[in-house]
Amino acid sequence: MKNLTAYFFKLTLLLSMTLALAGCGKKEEASDAQKKAPKPPDMIEYTLSDGSTVKVDANKLGVKYLPTGEIFSYSYTPDERHLVDKLGKPFIQPVYKHELQMETPESIDKLITFFFPKTPNIATRRKRGMEDVYVRLVSTRDMDSIRALDDPYVVIDMRVVYPKREKRETVTQERPDSTLTASIDDQISALRNNLARLNDRMTAEDLQIPERRRMQIQIAMLEDQLTELNKKRDSILSKNTTEQPNQVISETIEKGKKVKIKIVSFNIRTEDKNK
Secondary structure (H helix, E strand, O other): OHHHHHHHHHHHHHHHHHHHHHHHHHHHHHHHHHHHOOOOOOEEEEEEOOOOEEEEEHHHHOOOOOOOOEEEEEEEEEEEEEEEOOOOOEEEEEEEEEEEEEEEOOOHHHHHHHHOOOOOEEEEEEEEOOEEEEEEEEOOOOHHHHHHOOOOEEEEEEEEEOOOOEEEEEEEOOOOOHHHOHHHHHHHHHHHHHHHHHHHHHOOOOOOHHHHHHHHHHHHHHHHHHHHHHHHHHHHHHHHHHHOOOEEEEEEEOOOOEEEEEEEEEEEOOOOOOO
């Protein structure tokens, strides 16, 4: 009787372990199927530098948000990747290659955290002094993930570019030298003051006829002198303007450096899957 009880106990334990293992296998299969299920399209429209627009599936590109800047081009084409499996055997993987090129005034340091805010995978990095001038980011370093392509494999190249200096020339006309007419201006000012004083005196009621005539003569003489001085001043200004050549001012304009970005992503390509 004891032997029979022990036998049934072992049989029950064996069946329980078998069911448990079968259940785990189903869960793993379900999780794998769920992992490999394609994500629904997440279409975003971008405006290119030439004014045209393109619609991009962010889930296929592997990048949803772009930094502020100018987008030059976007394309996707059928392609192939030459890889090596876990056993070292080479194989060819059909893929879709997505490529987006743009330019931004943001620094590379900010762009690294922009694209990968948590843990950036920096494949290549070059510096000039303390400044990054070239960085390559990759979405993952795990070779199994790169081979499987359950998610897009993304490579982002960022390079600092220094635009050429622009030289701008401005033609200006020199103003006449004011020192040449300074003395004449002083004389004209004194004559006008004298004329104003004599004209005020001419309005006086107690002014005698002889004195009025004398003042009229003085006013006429002052007006003639004022006319001659104005002519002389205008002549000097005209001559000075004619002989003075135009001045060419050269100004060098240096625009700020920018960062060129190239985003390349690969998605698995099969006959029954969309781009």
